[in-house]
Amino acid sequence: xxRRAAITLFAIALALPPxxxxxxxxxxxxxxxxxxxTELIAxxxxxxxxxxxxxxxxxxxxxxxxxxxxxxxxxxQSDEQIIEFLVARYGDFVLYxxxxxxxxxxxxxxPLLFLLAAAYILVHLSRRRAARPAPLSDAERERLRxxxxxx
Amino acid sequence: MNRYLIPLGCFVxxxxxxxxxxxxxxxxxxxxxxxxxxxxxxxxxxxxxATTVTDANLRGEVSLINVWASWxxxxxxxHPLLVRLAREQQVPIxxxxxxxxxxxxxxxxxxRGDPYRLxxxxxxxxxxxxxxxxxxxxxxxxxxxxxxxxxxxGPIREETLSEEILPLLARLAAGAPGPG
Numbered sequence: 507x508x509r510r511a512a513i514t515l516f517a518i519a520l521a522l523p524p525x526x527x528x529x530x531x532x533x534x535x536x537x538x539x540x541x542x543x544t545e546l547i548a549x550x551x552x553x554x555x556x557x558x559x560x561x562x563x564x565x566x567x568x569x570x571x572x573x574x575x576x577x578x579x580x581x582x583q584s585d586e587q588i589i590e591f592l593v594a595r596y597g598d599f600v601l602y603x604x605x606x607x608x609x610x611x612x613x614x615x616x617p618l619l620f621l622l623a624a625a626y627i628l629v630h631l632s633r634r635r636a637a638r639p640a641p642l643s644d645a646e647r648e649r650l651r652x653x654x655x656x657x
Numbered sequence: 658m659n660r661y662l663i664p665l666g667c668f669v670x671x672x673x674x675x676x677x678x679x680x681x682x683x684x685x686x687x688x689x690x691x692x693x694x695x696x697x698x699x700x701x702x703x704x705x706x707a708t709t710v711t712d713a714n715l716r717g718e719v720s721l722i723n724v725w726a727s728w729x730x731x732x733x734x735x736h737p738l739l740v741r742l743a744r745e746q747q748v749p750i751x752x753x754x755x756x757x758x759x760x761x762x763x764x765x766x767x768x769r770g771d772p773y774r775l776x777x778x779x780x781x782x783x784x785x786x787x788x789x790x791x792x793x794x795x796x797x798x799x800x801x802x803x804x805x806x807x808x809x810x811g812p813i814r815e816e817t818l819s820e821e822i823l824p825l826l827a828r829l830a831a832g833a834p835g836p837g
Contacts, residue, residue, distance in 0.1 A: 553686060553791035566756065567791055570782050595696075595789040597689040627663060 532576040539579055546575055546585060549602050550592060559602065688789050688808045695722075695803050696787035703754050703762055703776035710777055715803055719829045721750040721822075722797040723773070724785065726757045727765035729793045735812035736769050742818065743772035748826055752776030755785045755793055798822065800829050 534540040544561070550571070552563035560568050560575070571592070578588045589601065598604045606614055642650065690696075695712045702708045715722075723739060725732045743750050752773035754762045759778065766776070779785055788797070789808075798807035807825055809817055 556684060567782075570786060574786065594689060595786060596791065597687055597789075599686045627667075 532572055534576075534579070542585065543576060543579055546579075546588060547572055550575070550589075551600050551602055553596055553600065556599075684792075685810050686791065688805075690789055690805045691808060693805055695797075695799055695805060696784070698777075698784045698787060700777040700779055700784055703752070703759065703766075703778045706759075706778070710775065712803065715751070715799055716801065718801050719748055719826060720799050721748055722753055722788075722799060723750055724753045724755050724788070724790050724793050724795040724797075725776075726755045726793055727761040728757065729755075731812045732794045733769070735794055735814070736772075738813050738815070738818060739772040740770040742822075746823075746826065747830075749774040753785065753788070753790075754778050755790060756780065756782040796822075798825055798829070 532543070534543060547560040550560045552558045552560055552565055552568040552571075554565035554567050555563045558568075560572055574591070575588055578591065583591075592600045598607075598610070604610045604613060695715060697712050699709055699711045702710060721742075725736075739750060742748075750773050752775070754776045756779070762776070762778075766773075777784070782790075788795075792810050794812055796809045796813055797805055800806050806829065807821070809821070813822070
């Protein structure tokens with residue numbers, strides 16, 4: 507095919523959203539359930555490929571966990587129950603958004619605190635630099651005059 | 658003197674934070690099951706499909722549960738240690754054969770030795786999920802009340818044995834108090 511057409515097709519392919527890595531596609535008849543499923547597996551981390559969500563990961567465990575989520579949605583469980591099921595077994599790390607607890611407070615607020623501390627230090631430093639030097643004493647003023655305008 | 662205090666303080670703080678943070682292995686996920694009872698399960702054994710084992714069968718003595726599979730390369734590194742552990746210690750080791758094929762699994766044990774009192778056959782991996790398994794091999798220590806006291810992710814090495822597993826087994830055998 508012509509080069510132009512090939513490049514266009516390639517650009518379109520890049521622009522398309524990534525296809526979900528369902529080795530066995532899990533479907534629901536009800537679009538409401540389908541969207542719950544899609545959202546949940548995008549928010550849950552694959553423990554094996556830890557930079558990927560359950561939606562993206564090809565790992566066998568990810569497939570198993572997707573099936574679990576699918577099964578439980580079909581069984582009528584709520585999102586909270588499904589999340590609770592996974593967190594009880596895998597801990598908070600399975601969530602992309604860790605819950606706000608005392609233990610995770612440093613994670614949530616740490617960056618903001620660092621930013622505020624850095625801002626304070628910068629302001630403090632620049633204020634000190636802008637402070638005016640102490641006024642000269644009489645003897646110092648004399649000396650200055652002699653230096654600037656030697657007799 | 659004061660001018661250097663703030664940058665110095667920041668530097669010391671960063672050294673401490675990096676010192677702590679860089680020593681962590683981020684791929685190791687701490688298990689929420691420590692201190693929890695063994696999850697309820699009912700599985701056939703690997704060698705005899707007609708025999709079924711449940712979590713209740715584990716109670717009454719300190720034991721190890723080792724998650725393994727014939728397809729798991731890292732398992733081959735720790736297997737000699739397990740064989741030796743089974744021979745030298747009194748503690749029973751239960752195998753949890755995870756997402757494997759019966760023939761492959763039994764053949765693997767035949768070739769490399771079988772340190773397990775018995776192996777549970779978790780073909781679907783469903784029981785593995787209940788144990789929070791994500792990276793085979795994994796090893797759990799269960800106390801006599803059926804409570805999970807320790808989990809090690811990845812193959813067991815000599816240091817794991819000498820520094821963590823054997824001391825804990827000794828403490829549990831001496832009747833250490835329940836999880837606190």
